[in-house]
Amino acid sequence: MNQAANQSFDVEIRDVVYLDKAGAPLEARMYLPRGEGPFPLIVEIHGGAWCRGSRLDEHTLNEALAKRGIAVAAIDFTMPPAASYPASLCDINFAMRWVKSTAAQWRTRPELVGLLGVSSGGHQAIVTAMRSRDPLFAVEPLPLALAQTDAGLNADIDARAAFVVACWPVIDPLGRYLYAKALQSSGKPYPPAIDRVIPDQEKYWLTEDAMAEGSPAIALERGEPFDMPPVLYLQGEDDIVHPRAQLERFVTAWQRAGGNLTLRLYANEAESFITKQLDSAGTANAIADIGDFVLQQTETILAASLS
Incomplete structure (x- = not known):
């Protein structure tokens, strides 16, 4: 992977259906480096x-x-409104x-x-990684054509992740909901996103218990x-939509365990800076940090497989 770290690859982009749920197809946009690989995915x-x-939202990041x-x-x-928790996490578990x-098609392992x-999405990445074999989420069986390979049946394939990159995740949905409600009740000024996330959380989660x-x-x-798995956690220092105290709680608990x-905290950056502030120094640094982290994890995994 040292070669990948120092090289700029041409990229193939195409859309494929990864899951057809009762006639409602779910698509994945594949960003595929041209080369032999194996590439991390x-x-x-x-x-x-x-x-x-949608899958198109982080195009700039994904292409980079x-x-x-x-x-x-x-x-x-x-x-929502098609379905609430845990439907999306079932889809993500299946996607993994x-x-x-189908790893060979994408030149990965x-x-x-x-x-x-x-x-x-950062919240859902962390949950999927932590609870990769939870029967609440692992409900969609792989089609037989995918569950069987030249090596035999792969029905035991699970959603375990080699690593996780969490960009300003909603790491405690209940805590963030109560925080947003308190901000809203205190009166403006507060970030406009607060007025959107409260009803969205209610639509997705339905209850505070969930x-x-x-x-x-x-x-x-x-x-x-x-x-x-190893985690890279990124957030802007000026982000008040994703409370810093909840970040610190999670980081402390993860490391204690x-x-x-x-x-990685980025000075002078607020919420969603990678996707909103495309030309900022913080965005460039964050994308570089993500790439470095993923390639480093890949090198470690491949080196261990050879030892």
Whole structure:
């Protein structure tokens, strides 16, 4: 992978259907570096407070990563009003297994597949990684044609991630909901996003109990057993939509549990800076940090496979 780290790749971009749910196809936009590989592959989960957005949202980020030799599968998933929690997490869990079962098509390997998510997508990336074999999410079986390869049946393929990149995740949905409600009740000025995220959270989660059940920060504090792949956690220092105190709670709990987590904070950057401030120094640094992290994790995995 040293070659990939120092090379700019041409990129093939195409859309494929990864899951057809009762005639409602879900697509992935594939960003594929041209070359032999094996390349790491990121399943990318867009933001939008669980209710808005599409696989096209992070095009600039995904294309930049592919040019560094990192394949990306940017996915659509089920959102309200079609279905609420946990429908999207079931789709994401399936997408991870789908990518692994078709890894050779994307010039990757199953053990090189990780997750990247933005805001609510960052939350879903962390949950998917932590609870990769949870029967609440692993409900869609792989089609037999994908579950069987030259090596035999792969029905045991799961959604475990090699690594996770979490860009300003909503790391505690219940805590963020209560925080947003308090900001709103205190009166303006507050970020316009607050007026959007409150109804979106209510549409997706339906109840505060569900927000707590699906909270990575609360789960860690309860001491529940989870998968803990290496994590890169990014956030702007001026972000007040994703409370800093909740970030610090999660980072402390993850590290206390023995997890490997790298935190990157970017000065003078607010929420969603990578996707909104495309020309800022913080965005350029963050995209470089993401690429460096993924390629480093890939080198470590490939080196271990040879030892």
